Structures are given as structure tokens and as C-alpha cells.
Amino acid sequence: MSESIEIPSPLMEKIINLKIRPEETPIDVISRALEVLEDDDYIDEETAVEIEKGIEEYDRGIFTTExxxxxxxxL
Structure with a gap:
């Protein structure tokens, strides 16, 4: 199914600002955003690295109590 819609200028500016590659089309950006929203377990690469680092430090006894x-x- 295909449907044409008009995207208001402020929203189109947001879509353009979310491009990660110059050749990315608005539908590419929207599709990527929807994939992230559909994946409840999404964690970006930087966060995953920091979580792993924290687990390793905890396992070595390096942590701060509340x-x-x-x-x-x-406080």
C-alpha cells in the first residue's frame, strides 16, 4: 500500500536533522525511528559498552554504595 501525505515544515526539519547519512530519504529516517520504537530492548552501542564496563567493575568489587x-x- 502506498499513500502520499504532506509533512508540515517543522516536522520535515526534524526528520532532516535525524539523517545519519546525506543520501538518507525522509522515509528511511522514519523507518529507522519506527524500528527503534518497535524494539523494546534497544540499547545503543555506547550505552551497551558502559553497561558492560559497569558489570565488569562490579564483578571486580569496584563500586560505590548508595x-x-x-x-x-x-544528601
Missing amino acids: ENMAKKIG
């Missing part, structure tokens, strides 16, 4: 963190930030 109590110590509260003291550190003045």
Missing part, C-alpha cells in the same frame, strides 16, 4: 554516593553528593 550510602556513600548520597554522602558524596551531599
Whole structure:
């Protein structure tokens, strides 16, 4: 099924700003965004690396307790 729609200028500007490659079309950007929304388990690469780093540090005993963190930030 194919349907033509008019995209308001402010929304089109947002779509254009979300392009990750110059040749990406508006439908490419929209499709990519929808794929992320459909995937409840989506974690970007940077976040995945930081999570893994945190798990490794925890396993090595490198962590801060909630109590110590509260003291550190003045609570």
C-alpha cells in the first residue's frame, strides 16, 4: 500500500536533522525511528559498552554504595 501525505515544515526539519547519512530519504529516517520504537530492548552501542564496563567493575568489587554516593553528593 502506498499513500502520499504532506509533512508540515517543522516536522520535515526534524526528520532532516535525524539523517545519519546525506543520501538518507525522509522515509528511511522514519523507518529507522519506527524500528527503534518497535524494539523494546534497544540499547545503543555506547550505552551497551558502559553497561558492560559497569558489570565488569562490579564483578571486580569496584563500586560505590548508595550510602556513600548520597554522602558524596551531599544528601
